[in-house]
Amino acid sequence: MEELIDRKRRDSIDPHFVEMAEKILPFSQFMVYHLKRNPETLLELTGSNWLFSPLNREELYRQAHQEAGDAEDENQLMAAVRLFRNRHMFRIAWRDIAGLASLDETLSDLTNLAEICMNICLQWLYRNLSTRFGSPLYPNGKAQNLIVLAMGKLGARELNFSSDIDLIFAYPQTGVTSGTNSPISNEDFFLRLARSLIKVLSQSTENGLAFRVDTRLRPFGDSGPLVLCSEAVEEYYENYGRQWERYAMVKARAAVGDIDAGNRLLKRLRPFVYKKYLDYSTIEALRQMKAMILAEQDKESLKDDIKLGPGGIRDVEFICQTFQLLKGGRIPLLQERNLLKVLNHIDQLTLLDHETCSTLRQAYIFLRIVENRIQEFSDQQIHNLPSDHKRQLKLAVSTGFSSWDEFRSSLADHMSKVHAIFVGLFAERRQQSLSPSNSVKDSSSSKSQPEPDGSKDLLKQCLLVWEDPIDDASIDILKGLGFSRASPLLKGFKDSKKLQLLPGSTREIVDELMPRLIEACSKTKDPDKGLEGCLRIIEAVLKRSIYLMLLLEYPQALTHLARLCSESRWISDLLSRQPILLDELIDASNLFRPLSRHELINQIDSVTGAIADSDLELLLDELRRIKKANVLKVAACDLDNLIEMDEVGNRLTNLAQVLVETCFKYALDYMCSKEASFYRSNVTVNESGMAVIAYGKMGGREMGYSSDLDLVFLYNPDAPAIRQRDHAGKTTYFFSRLVQRLIFLLTTRTSQGVLYQIDTRLRPNGSQGILVSSIDSFSEYQKKRAWTWEHQALIRARFVAGDQTTGAIFDKIRKDVLMTKRNKGILCKDILQMRKKMVDNIPKGQKGTGFHLKKDRGGIVDIEFIIQYLVLLHAHEYQKLTEATGCKTILHLLGTTGLLASKQVDILKRTYSLYMKTVNHLTLDLKEPKVPVDLFKAERQQISDIFQQVLGNCSKGEIN
Numbered sequence: 001m002e003e004l005i006d007r008k009r010r011d012s013i014d015p016h017f018v019e020m021a022e023k024i025l026p027f028s029q030f031m032v033y034h035l036k037r038n039p040e041t042l043l044e045l046t047g048s049n050w051l052f053s054p055l056n057r058e059e060l061y062r063q064a065h066q067e068a069g070d071a072e073d074e075n076q077l078m079a080a081v082r083l084f085r086n087r088h089m090f091r092i093a094w095r096d097i098a099g100l101a102s103l104d105e106t107l108s109d110l111t112n113l114a115e116i117c118m119n120i121c122l123q124w125l126y127r128n129l130s131t132r133f134g135s136p137l138y139p140n141g142k143a144q145n146l147i148v149l150a151m152g153k154l155g156a157r158e159l160n161f162s163s164d165i166d167l168i169f170a171y172p173q174t175g176v177t178s179g180t181n182s183p184i185s186n187e188d189f190f191l192r193l194a195r196s197l198i199k200v201l202s203q204s205t206e207n208g209l210a211f212r213v214d215t216r217l218r219p220f221g222d223s224g225p226l227v228l229c230s231e232a233v234e235e236y237y238e239n240y241g242r243q244w245e246r247y248a249m250v251k252a253r254a255a256v257g258d259i260d261a262g263n264r265l266l267k268r269l270r271p272f273v274y275k276k277y278l279d280y281s282t283i284e285a286l287r288q289m290k291a292m293i294l295a296e297q298d299k300e301s302l303k304d305d306i307k308l309g310p311g312g313i314r315d316v317e318f319i320c321q322t323f324q325l326l327k328g329g330r331i332p333l334l335q336e337r338n339l340l341k342v343l344n345h346i347d348q349l350t351l352l353d354h355e356t357c358s359t360l361r362q363a364y365i366f367l368r369i370v371e372n373r374i375q376e377f378s379d380q381q382i383h384n385l386p387s388d389h390k391r392q393l394k395l396a397v398s399t400g401f402s403s404w405d406e407f408r409s410s411l412a413d414h415m416s417k418v419h420a421i422f423v424g425l426f427a428e429r430r431q432q433s434l435s436p437s438n439s440v441k442d443s444s445s446s447k448s449q450p451e452p453d454g455s456k457d458l459l460k461q462c463l464l465v466w467e468d469p470i471d472d473a474s475i476d477i478l479k480g481l482g483f484s485r486a487s488p489l490l491k492g493f494k495d496s497k498k499l500q501l502l503p504g505s506t507r508e509i510v511d512e513l514m515p516r517l518i519e520a521c522s523k524t525k526d527p528d529k530g531l532e533g534c535l536r537i538i539e540a541v542l543k544r545s546i547y548l549m550l551l552l553e554y555p556q557a558l559t560h561l562a563r564l565c566s567e568s569r570w571i572s573d574l575l576s577r578q579p580i581l582l583d584e585l586i587d588a589s590n591l592f593r594p595l596s597r598h599e600l601i602n603q604i605d606s607v608t609g610a611i612a613d614s615d616l617e618l619l620l621d622e623l624r625r626i627k628k629a630n631v632l633k634v635a636a637c638d639l640d641n642l643i644e645m646d647e648v649g650n651r652l653t654n655l656a657q658v659l660v661e662t663c664f665k666y667a668l669d670y671m672c673s674k675e676a677s678f679y680r681s682n683v684t685v686n687e688s689g690m691a692v693i694a695y696g697k698m699g700g701r702e703m704g705y706s707s708d709l710d711l712v713f714l715y716n717p718d719a720p721a722i723r724q725r726d727h728a729g730k731t732t733y734f735f736s737r738l739v740q741r742l743i744f745l746l747t748t749r750t751s752q753g754v755l756y757q758i759d760t761r762l763r764p765n766g767s768q769g770i771l772v773s774s775i776d777s778f779s780e781y782q783k784k785r786a787w788t789w790e791h792q793a794l795i796r797a798r799f800v801a802g803d804q805t806t807g808a809i810f811d812k813i814r815k816d817v818l819m820t821k822r823n824k825g826i827l828c829k830d831i832l833q834m835r836k837k838m839v840d841n842i843p844k845g846q847k848g849t850g851f852h853l854k855k856d857r858g859g860i861v862d863i864e865f866i867i868q869y870l871v872l873l874h875a876h877e878y879q880k881l882t883e884a885t886g887c888k889t890i891l892h893l894l895g896t897t898g899l900l901a902s903k904q905v906d907i908l909k910r911t912y913s914l915y916m917k918t919v920n921h922l923t924l925d926l927k928e929p930k931v932p933v934d935l936f937k938a939e940r941q942q943i944s945d946i947f948q949q950v951l952g953n954c955s956k957g958e959i960n
Helices: 007-012 017-026 029-037 040-048 055-066 072-095 103-135 186-202 230-238 243-249 259-273 280-297 313-327 339-348 354-378 389-398 406-424 453-467 474-482 486-494 505-523 527-540 546-552 555-567 567-576 579-585 598-609 616-639 645-673 728-747 776-782 788-794 804-818 825-840 860-874 886-897 903-924 936-953
Strands: 149-152 164-172 227-229 255-256 689-694 709-717 771-773 798-802
Touching: 017 029, 017 072, 017 354, 017 389, 017 728, 029 040, 029 072, 029 354, 029 689, 040 072, 040 186, 055 072, 055 103, 072 103, 072 164, 072 186, 072 354, 072 645, 103 186, 103 255, 103 354, 149 259, 164 186, 186 227, 227 230, 230 259, 243 259, 243 280, 243 313, 255 259, 255 339, 259 903, 280 313, 280 579, 280 804, 313 354, 313 406, 339 354, 339 505, 339 598, 389 709, 406 709, 453 474, 453 486, 453 505, 474 486, 474 555, 486 505, 486 598, 505 579, 527 567, 527 579, 546 555, 546 579, 555 567, 555 579, 555 616, 567 579, 567 616, 567 903, 598 616, 598 645, 616 903, 645 689, 645 709, 645 728, 645 798, 689 728, 689 804, 709 728, 709 776, 709 804, 771 776, 771 903, 776 788, 776 804, 776 886, 788 804, 788 825, 788 860, 825 860, 825 936, 860 886, 860 903, 860 936, 886 903, 903 936
Parallel strands: 164 227, 709 771
Antiparallel strands: 149 164, 149 255, 689 709, 689 798
């Protein structure tokens, strides 16, 4: 330090700075060299305190303009920009090494510095050229400017310390410059401008260079024009754009120059970058890119490269951009440039599991910090670890380690984990998967595994079957594989006009896929049903060969499809109508892991947050797609016995509740925009005064796959957020419209179907009553005029969305009503009459044709009525009976209070679970909840006996 700071200057510099400098400068030859050439930097930086607090973009621009904006010629401009750049690179390195700046601040600061240097140079050069040749103008007389698209890390606003800046140049419109006696074409003007900008930024001078400029990402690469008109750029990507250029354009951003024109250009290019539907060519291109990366990583020269080596920065970038390219067209939130933000979205959307995302996030931050430390040493664009022992120790200490071995161990750990994830991202051809192979059900290696000879023989047999499905030998093979009606199905499909009219290339895909499909179906519980369902799906996607290729490329997806179709016609119907959901089958770790409530909220927020308010159709479609994808996950786990019946109901209920909450928010926002005078400003859902109450299966957290939503809507006219509470008519009108909007969002049929069917008949006065009730009128109705069956329904009611204060008022009303002391005889008579009425209403043609699991004696309704009778009769004695809404939870409470014997509770719980699981599986097979009359005979008798024990002696009423 003494040789850098003479005694005169030392006296005027803060001693704390001198102490810090002695610790920091050994880690950076660049900083030492800069101080030797520019010792005044110390006074400038310490005097302004810029080393010890962040410097905002506006202040940085002000300084740059003051120092370089009025340069007299290009040489003076270059000198000023370089001095400005080096001084602030010193500042950024100081704050980074000293630990005063986060990684985000460092990368953002470096990006701002590069953009401001570009901006100052571009403005100066534009003025100079316009003086000589005039200005390029739009037809309206407004001046055009150069479009500068920042690519790579500059585009993502995450520039590293000594990075090149990757740029693409364009200009808005063709024409001729105006305002001079020496006009030139706009093309010539902007070509001169771009060349001059590159020169003043990247030409080496006695002060070094500002930034190296790389323009090889432009249309046609090195052989293409340096600058193109926007229209020509758009035409290039539309007609000639390659897959790797889509990858590069993910991070493109209009950085300086004509920002508006640049943004318009990028908006027009978005369909090229982000395909709306899964595209096999993208998968294949990404696989090839990955193979090239892996081949390159085998080179000895890359073993210590933290960017390009195995598990380096490029691996993390590739993983994130893969999901962006594959899913960004459907999920706008993934159209993000910043890698850590993309990774957060991938995590929220559960495209990768949380642990994997956390591993990638930690590794990326560590690697970027190391990258900056390496480059801050000599301001060179290098990514290799130092080989010199002194440099190694300096790097280790600068990153917080006490030794090189400790640093090397931590780095190796991060990079090995990243590389394992990268290798698992795309398995070899026809191996699972689009994510790391950490499947719940499939833990196969990402490397190709040799098929057993038996599998090869079976595939050969299936190939013979497909060649001629009705040949005697084929029929024998099919019988041996467990099929009984597959031959005519396969023949009919093979000879169908839809298949015959396909292009030859698609027919080849089908011919390769079908033997594998037959093989997969032969291994299921019901091969015929599996094949029938799969054929429906294949027929539905014949004109979209990407789905055929998906099933061919990912055999695990085909296996899952065959198994699910063999057990559920509901699933095969769903996938034939919505083949986009086939994507869910690719990765077992995704398919067999239903999302938690928190994950559902994150997923919905992530998807809907990027949808414009005006695009209602897209919003409704996305909500419906999310619902179907998540119901599919629950069904897959249910059919494979990975979750119990209680969890099925809870998962489906969570999904419904989150979607109702989401739709309520959108309905409220819509009504606030239409009736701005009704509420005080910025009202939230929790201040809305409106409560959504769920009854039935949703209220009891026991929803099935086809459950409607039984909803009642209550409002509190005294909610603080309401401005016009003195206008009763206005209040009712507003909340009625709010409910109508909510029902519209839930029930409107779009290309993705409906979200849920809504039943509002449980509201006061049923279908004759108004759609929404005030909380006071609801209380008055329940306490004075409600029928016993309405109190039965109230047992399973709970608040699910809206204003929590109003929900709490409802909860108190509910408990008060349920705890009312009742006459035992009257209660029993009312319940038995209601039960008899339900039996009498069963159509005559359906009686005796089997056991209806819900309605018949000994079925689900009997269990529910036992519970409801005991709660209504005894809740005034045992308040805790009102604290639950689910049947099994209430049964547990009835046992702990002694109102039911433990044996009775066990029978009721076990039978209820058995019935509900059977109903769910019948629903998944598109069958009504009815089984042969002899099935569950013992269970029916047990339930009937308990029903008689509980209600049979309290009244003479009988149920026939």
